[in-house]
Amino acid sequence: MTEVSASVKRNLGALPEVMRLAEAFFASAPAGASVRFPVELALEEIFTNIVRHNREGTGAIRIDLRTAGQDVVISITDFDAPRFDPVSDAPPVDIDKPLDERQSGGLGIHLVRKMMDRIEYSHSNRTGTITLHKRMD
Amino acid sequence: MFDIVVGEHEIILTGRLDAAEAEKARGIFLSLEDAKVVDFGRLEYISSAGLGVLLAAQKKLVDRGKGLRLINVRGHIRDVFHLSGFDQIFDIG
Numbered sequence: 766m767t768e769v770s771a772s773v774k775r776n777l778g779a780l781p782e783v784m785r786l787a788e789a790f791f792a793s794a795p796a797g798a799s800v801r802f803p804v805e806l807a808l809e810e811i812f813t814n815i816v817r818h819n820r821e822g823t824g825a826i827r828i829d830l831r832t833a834g835q836d837v838v839i840s841i842t843d844f845d846a847p848r849f850d851p852v853s854d855a856p857p858v859d860i861d862k863p864l865d866e867r868q869s870g871g872l873g874i875h876l877v878r879k880m881m882d883r884i885e886y887s888h889s890n891r892t893g894t895i896t897l898h899k900r901m902d
Numbered sequence: 903m904f905d906i907v908v909g910e911h912e913i914i915l916t917g918r919l920d921a922a923e924a925e926k927a928r929g930i931f932l933s934l935e936d937a938k939v940v941d942f943g944r945l946e947y948i949s950s951a952g953l954g955v956l957l958a959a960q961k962k963l964v965d966r967g968k969g970l971r972l973i974n975v976r977g978h979i980r981d982v983f984h985l986s987g988f989d990q991i992f993d994i995g
Contacts, residue, residue, distance in 0.1 A: 777921055777922060778922070780920060780921055780922040781922060784918075784920070798977075798978070799978075802947065802978040803978075805947065806947075806949050806982070809920055809921060809949045809951075810949060810950060813921045813951070860985075860986055860987025860990075861987060861990065862987075863991070864960060864961060864964055864991040865961065865964075867957055867961070867991065869950065869953060869954030869957050869958070872950040872953055872954065872986055873949065873950030873951075875985075875986070876949075876950060876982060876985055876986065879985045880985070
């Protein structure tokens with residue numbers, strides 16, 4: 766089993782550190798580019814969503830990446846968050862709208878929904894965790 | 903690492919266009935006055951932050967009867983464009 770984790774600051778400036786964590790994970794995880802790219806994208810989208818939308822939150826964000834059976838499992842935990850599931854509570858995005866009606870908001874979560882195989886959310890005592898599963902086969 | 907080189911007719915993107923780099927790209931794309939070809943052949947990664955920059959630039963240019971043409975869009979980046987419906991609002995080829 767491959768597992769890496771880190772606590773990172775809750776600002777956009779920490780994104781390179783988040784991506785370095787993914788790089789360290791994929792250096793030893795038995796997963797190819799077809800898994801790596803969606804996992805990196807989902808990690809970025811959820812992390813930036815937390816940073817942008819939970820502005821009152823304090824403290825670090827915890828990120829865990831691990832393999833479990835045939836899955837890569839990504840957990841992102843905010844220890845100071847109101848109950849808000851960014852994936853289930855976000856409105857759907859209509860990707861068939863003409864250009865002049867398109868908005869970029871919501872596109873990141875839309876991609877996460879499309880690219881991950883399973884998404885779970887838990888919240889208790891102001892601690893919210895989003896767990897994403899991506900199959901490696 | 904992300905790099906953007908603007909030529910007379912072509913923009914070449916290299917590396918990773920993520921949320922940390924999107925502002926650099928936004929400044930350049932939103933200052934475009936004319937149609938351009940954007941070469942994705944050396945781009946390794948794009949997230950919604952980069953897609954937002956492309957969308958804003960395309961809206962501005964199409965309003966003036968112009969637009970971006972995207973070339974060498976392959977692999978994962980093509981998948982992201984398809985899942986976002988961007989293949990319907992950009993000239994890709």
